[in-house]
Amino acid sequence: MQLTFSGFHVVGKMVLAEMHPLALAVLRVGFATPVLLAIAWRRDRALPAARDLPWLALLGALGVFGNQVLFIWGLSYTTATDAAILMPSIPVFAAGLAVALRLERVGPRRVAGIALAVAGALVVLDPTRFSLADRAAVGNLLILVNCLFYAGFLVLQRPILERLPWRTVIAWSFLFGSLGVLAVGGGELAALDPGTVSRGAWLGVAFILLLPTVLGYLLATWAVRRSSPSLVAAYTTLQPPLSALLAAAFLGERFGAAEAAGFALIAAGLWLVTRRRRRPARAGDG
Numbered sequence: 001m002q003l004t005f006s007g008f009h010v011v012g013k014m015v016l017a018e019m020h021p022l023a024l025a026v027l028r029v030g031f032a033t034p035v036l037l038a039i040a041w042r043r044d045r046a047l048p049a050a051r052d053l054p055w056l057a058l059l060g061a062l063g064v065f066g067n068q069v070l071f072i073w074g075l076s077y078t079t080a081t082d083a084a085i086l087m088p089s090i091p092v093f094a095a096g097l098a099v100a101l102r103l104e105r106v107g108p109r110r111v112a113g114i115a116l117a118v119a120g121a122l123v124v125l126d127p128t129r130f131s132l133a134d135r136a137a138v139g140n141l142l143i144l145v146n147c148l149f150y151a152g153f154l155v156l157q158r159p160i161l162e163r164l165p166w167r168t169v170i171a172w173s174f175l176f177g178s179l180g181v182l183a184v185g186g187g188e189l190a191a192l193d194p195g196t197v198s199r200g201a202w203l204g205v206a207f208i209l210l211l212p213t214v215l216g217y218l219l220a221t222w223a224v225r226r227s228s229p230s231l232v233a234a235y236t237t238l239q240p241p242l243s244a245l246l247a248a249a250f251l252g253e254r255f256g257a258a259e260a261a262g263f264a265l266i267a268a269g270l271w272l273v274t275r276r277r278r279r280p281a282r283a284g285d286g
Contacts, residue, residue: 001219002235004211006242007078010250012072015204020102021072022185027094028068028286029178030189040171046146048164048172057159057176063153063217064177069184070146077139080243087145087239088121093151094233103158104228113272114230116238120265125259130230154220154229160231161225171223185279225258275276 015024040046048056058243075083098104160169170232223232241263 001216001223002238003242004008004086004216004219005236006239007246008208008212009075009084009239009243010246011204011207012075013080015201016072016076016195019192019205020188022069022188024183024208025068025181026185026189026204028209028213029064029074029174032088032213033174033178034168036171036174036213036218042169044165044168046165046168048168050166052160053172055156055270056172057114059153059160059169059173060155060176060178061180062149062156064174065180067146067153069181070149070176073143074139074146078136078143080138080247082140083128083143084240084243085122086140086147087212088118088237089144089147090151090154090236091230092118093148093232094154097152097155097245098228098230101155103155104230106230109275110234113269113274114234114237115269116272117234117266117269120262120267120269121237121240123262123265133158150235151229154224154233155161157221157224158229161221164222166225167218167241170217171263174217201217231273235271237269243265 071083089139095111095114098108157169220232251261
């Protein structure tokens with residue numbers, strides 16, 4: 001999941017050089033929503049109850065409308081590096097929201113793991129390179145709010161996943177969220193002249209639609225159903241080093257000692273977050 005999202009930082013900058021951010025956002029939801037609804041209906045054959053619709057609408061507002069519009073628009077203003085630096089704020093927001101809403105307990109071991117992973121991400125992408133230019137600052141703020149929205153999306157999925165299949169949850173979240181995206185971005189898509197967009201940019205759009213949109217969201221909800229929101233959020237700290245690897249492979253950027261050190265810290269942090277305590281053996285076991 002994080003590999004697909006990391007690719008968005010690199011590919012998204014290329015596409016946004018030729019396409020308005022809101023047009024790209026509409027293309028994402030316009031493609032993903034019917035695909036996800038078809039997958040959910042084919043596998044689950046479930047319709048949400050009336051009491052679940054407001055909750056699904058909230059998930060759509062946070063994880064689809066707010067998350068996608070803010071991220072794409074923020075990425076168009078700032079750099080892929082700055083956007084990746086801000087991703088480690090997601091597990092911090094998710095852990096705080098989960099504790100505040102009493103949805104899960106985050107003990108010292110998990111807090112230490114998240115801290116190590118965040119530190120590793122910041123080592124990989126030196127925060128001193130953060131741009132404070134006005135345009136970049138606006139983009140960074142949009143990305144940061146996007147991180148808060150996505151953290152809320154992960155955390156608030158957990159209660160409804162106890163009642164509905166995970167495919168149905170993500171499909172209906174997209175259905176509600178896409179309405180907002182279409183409302184604010186439909187005009188930009190209508191004004192887009194396909195002939196002005198290069199073949200490479202359209203290939204980038206195809207990548208964004210299939211991987212960080214359909215596959216990425218499916219995997220995220222599947223993972224929350226089988227683990228916890230803070231655990232899934234902790235893995236977002238992999239995005240900075242993965243983005244650095246992809247940039248090195250496709251853009252010729254360097255991957256050196258700082259990136260290696262960051263990987264080590266992130267690996268240690270994720271080990272702490274994911275490690276299960278051994279249960280003491282009971283009498284008669286074995």
